[in-house]
Amino acid sequence: MMTNFWQYVLAALILILAAMVVLMFRRKALLDKLNYVFAMNTVIVLLILVVGFVGGREDMFIDIALSYSILGFVTSVILAKYIGGRKK
Amino acid sequence: MTATMIITAVLIILGLLFMLASLIGIAALPDFFTRLHAQGVGDTLGAFLILAGMMAAVHGGLLSVKIFLIFIIIVLTNPIGTNLMMIAAINKEDYLGYRTRMSGEETAAEYVSPDPEPEDEPEKAEADKPAEEKQEETKADKPEDKQDKPDKEPEVKTEKKQAPEKKSEGKDEKKQASKKKRRRKPSMSMNKAELIKAAENRGISVPEGATKRDILDLIYADKDK
Numbered sequence: 001m002m003t004n005f006w007q008y009v010l011a012a013l014i015l016i017l018a019a020m021v022v023l024m025f026r027r028k029a030l031l032d033k034l035n036y037v038f039a040m041n042t043v044i045v046l047l048i049l050v051v052g053f054v055g056g057r058e059d060m061f062i063d064i065a066l067s068y069s070i071l072g073f074v075t076s077v078i079l080a081k082y083i084g085g086r087k088k
Numbered sequence: 089m090t091a092t093m094i095i096t097a098v099l100i101i102l103g104l105l106f107m108l109a110s111l112i113g114i115a116a117l118p119d120f121f122t123r124l125h126a127q128g129v130g131d132t133l134g135a136f137l138i139l140a141g142m143m144a145a146v147h148g149g150l151l152s153v154k155i156f157l158i159f160i161i162i163v164l165t166n167p168i169g170t171n172l173m174m175i176a177a178i179n180k181e182d183y184l185g186y187r188t189r190m191s192g193e194e195t196a197a198e199y200v201s202p203d204p205e206p207e208d209e210p211e212k213a214e215a216d217k218p219a220e221e222k223q224e225e226t227k228a229d230k231p232e233d234k235q236d237k238p239d240k241e242p243e244v245k246t247e248k249k250q251a252p253e254k255k256s257e258g259k260d261e262k263k264q265a266s267k268k269k270r271r272r273k274p275s276m277s278m279n280k281a282e283l284i285k286a287a288e289n290r291g292i293s294v295p296e297g298a299t300k301r302d303i304l305d306l307i308y309a310d311k312d313k
Contacts (some may be wrong), residue, residue: 029120
């Protein structure tokens with residue numbers, strides 16, 4: 001019963017993620033793409049957690065999600081700094 | 089079908105709805121800053137609801153604390169990342185069309201490589217005029233005093249002011265303040281000494297007896313080239 005529910009949640013998150021990837025490549029501006037990447041980071045963290053719930057190994061996947069969220073944040077911040085540059 | 093299952097299901101479905109709303113917002117909203125808003129707000133709330141549902145699903149305990157840690161990280165980092173992206177967008181040369189939009193002109197559809205528009209800036213400076221008058225009313229008389237004196241003395245003063253700030257780099261706040269001062273664009277809200285200094289930094293010689301308006305015109309005429 002509950003495993004079924006987590007599978008549906010997993011499917012919904014994957015659909016959202018796929019839509020984000022497709023829409024990201026349709027944008028032309030760089031910062032818009034960065035915005036999508038940052039949104040995808042949150043979705044991927046949730047996705048990792050839900051994968052853990054589907055397989056019944058949530059204790060392991062929670063640690064992975066924890067480290068992934070921090071890594072994704074660092075990536076986005078450095079990319080934003082790199083793209084934005086300095087004001088003259 | 090226990091109570092925890094119902095709570096989990098309700099929270100996670102609500103969270104998924106919010107994620108979907110944020111996705112629609114990012115895809116459909118017309119402007120970069122509004123898309124940024126949709127992402128920052130919608131994603132944070134959606135992630136919060138989904139993680140709350142997961143915390144209910146693991147029945148408390150250590151795992152729940154770990155999920156709460158993930159929640160704290162997301163809630164802290166998502167708005168910070170959104171803010172940094174916004175600052176990166178504003179710091180770009182053309183304000184990503186922000187300035188053209190504010191002046192009522194036709195906006196470029198794509199923000200990829202529009203030309204910088206120096207014509208706007210004198211208008212902006214004119215718009216700043218009343219603000220400057222208000223500032224002069226509210227502030228102490230110090231800036232006015234500087235204007236009254238001959239040009240050479242205030243320059244020396246500002247140089248002396250900036251020198252100790254550079255020395256005390258240990259304090260981050262002072263460093264940032266000096267950075268902000270350096271980054272300010274020349275406009276009518278600056279006093280005369282600052283404007284002269286800004287002009288000299290750009291390699292423009294200021295004639296004696298020039299008003300603030302003249303100095304600004306010189307600076308932005310030089311930018312056109």
